[in-house]
Amino acid sequence: MNRQLTDRERQILDMLLGADFPGVEELRAQAQSVTARREGLIIDLVVEPGTPKAKVLARVPVQAVVDGDGYDGGLLLYVDEGSLSASSIGG
Helix, strand or coil: CCCCCHHHHHHHHHHHHCCCCCCCHHHHHHHHHCCCCCCCCEEEEEEECCCCCCCCCCCEEEEEEEEEEEEEEEEEEEECCEEEEEEEECC
């Protein structure tokens, strides 16, 4: 069952989509109505059918390094077939 993104998940997605890369405009449009399918370190993102597809250069078009407060890791955004697919937090 799909659920709304938490405030923290939305902040992370917005931060990742704040970068400039090929296909980001379409992914930003998808993010307006994206929902999540599960919780944890990997969150499946569900895009509304009919939203514009992104032409990204790689399955992970953007990532961010997290370094601080005793935690070192990263955030990844996955795109499959032009649509937001998942976001993960790795350490």
